[in-house]
Amino acid sequence: MRVKIVDVAREANVSVATVSRVVNNIPLVNEETKERVLEAIKKTGYKPNAIARSLKIQKTNTMGIMIPDITNPYYTEIVRGAEDVCGIYHYNIILSNTDFDPEKEKKSLNVLVEKQCDGIIYVGKDLSAEMQAELIDAPSEVVLGCIPDDSGFLSGVLINNETAAYELAMELIKMGHKKFMLFFDELEEGYIYQERKKGFIKAFEENNIEFDDSRILREKLSLSGGYTMMQEAINTGVDFTCVFCFNDQTALGAIRCAEEMGKKIPEDISICGFNNFWIAEWTRPQITTVAQPMYDIGAIAMRMLIKLCEKDGDRTVKNVYVPHEVHIRGSVTEIKK
Amino acid sequence: MRVKIVDVAREANVSVATVSRVVNNIPLVNEETKERVLEAIKKTGYKPNAIARSLKIQKTNTMGIMIPDITNPYYTEIVRGAEDVCGIYHYNIILSNTDFDPEKEKKSLNVLVEKQCDGIIYVGKDLSAEMQAELIDAPSEVVLGCIPDDSGFLSGVLINNETAAYELAMELIKMGHKKFMLFFDELEEGYIYQERKKGFIKAFEENNIEFDDSRILREKLSLSGGYTMMQEAINTGVDFTCVFCFNDQTALGAIRCAEEMGKKIPEDISICGFNNFWIAEWTRPQITTVAQPMYDIGAIAMRMLIKLCEKDGDRTVKNVYVPHEVHIRGSVTEIKK
DNA sequence: CTGAAAGCGCTTACAG
């Protein structure tokens, strides 16, 4: 049996109120009784029941984090950043993988709310109107990761995807590329997709580069998805010298396929990823990509969330844009005229 | 304000007991009143308070998972396996990164216990006597990941590291290698370290291969750690044709360093990793390694843990050894005599 | 400085 506060009280010959006071470090306790209580706690091995405490004080010091897939290195870093900040402020996180599945998301949000999470971080590539409404409605505080809020009720931490894509495209255009392809997600039409597409197309248009949707391929954003898309791109005989992949895994898959099909990377095809996952400069060729400060996104989001949860914390709601960085590496090269 | 059970009761004109019964799907409720309650729940938007429920029924349906670092792809997979199983059985996980730090581990265990986790999965490379005692003592159920228990009080899920290392070494020996180096962790002397070392040395001895501890290098087990060790190995002029790295990141770092120093991999040096992280066959060269079923380790451990937590679940305590697989890939080759 | 008591939001014997 777990020992409870009343056992300690009995042992120390005081009331439970007094024990509670010393456990919670409330000052107005006589030094001597405090000693006695401390002794009793040690002797009995008492550990406060946080559940009971939470029920009483209406605060769990537990945060929920909804993330598509912890296995995706991009999200892994976010979680690590969030958890580290939690540790500092004596919170814990409940982790929930949602796999971009609206049903799972709804269920997950529900249990996080039922478990009385003080706050919830919602990470995704898009925010459906329905999900947005649920998040605004939720009694827990909410901060978005990687997507902004447009309702004025939520906060978000993210990079400017449009600018990032634009800058990346401009670099490749400067290198002489004119014939591009995009390797994007199989289904997605959501926020990040739109933003990046806007950025790429803006760069294309400013430079009078022809582009239409037939140059967008769609598959799972994975090593094998990238492989498949490259296969298709080469087989259908489209004319292209450069590919923008939605993430680095996809880019690496595409690189491998191209190599196997006899292409030299970057001489024959320049290939770019996105996110700068931890291994991007250790592959051969190294992957040209846009670095997102993923750890920081998690850490900043969590900091904001904690402030929302604390009594006199900052309650300003805002979208925070964190800096990105274009990294030009070995997977791309100037076009030879 | 969150709506509570009494609000629903008032709305439906029944007692809280009745509301509780329909919420928990307890059969003996009149169909008609049930309808009325359901309606009231929908109207009020009632969501049960899981904290209050937990306090009453003495069960949180929350599991703790203590893991060195979620950012290490090896552990990421374990967490995913564990979380997926949790989802099936309506549990959630609190994630805690411990960074191999005994202090953090102790603190973490403490809050998981205070938060009344039904069970805890402890993942690590070693189990100190102190930690073992604390885990046995903990009121929450415990299952170990990646390490076995020798006390008879805990369960564990892991591969046989000695056999795995032995088999890997034998493959390389068959290829004609005789001069080996080991790239191991900077500090570690723990369980997994010992087991693997035993396995390697057993293979060496059986084949009359000379080996002593001067052939073990130690550094952080990371891309840059592997890089550093290879640099040192080459610079000190030790004679070797094959390196066993403690994990795949280290192997990849070692490969890159060797390449930069003008060595051809695998022609000049054969390099092996361990774990078969998700990218191991997409690097160039592909990494020879031992695959651990990491997802399964997490999933199985969680299944066992849940059984321990359920009323009439299987309470057998045992160490479960899951199969590993040696993958010979492009980072190694036969030695040319 | 300390204790008795109420209450956090549930569940569940028990009685009817």
Add this chain to the structure above:
DNA sequence: CTGAAAGCGCTTACAG
């Protein structure tokens, strides 16, 4: 089939 009541283990005004 339904409700009144006790109790899960805490915290915290309130009184002394």
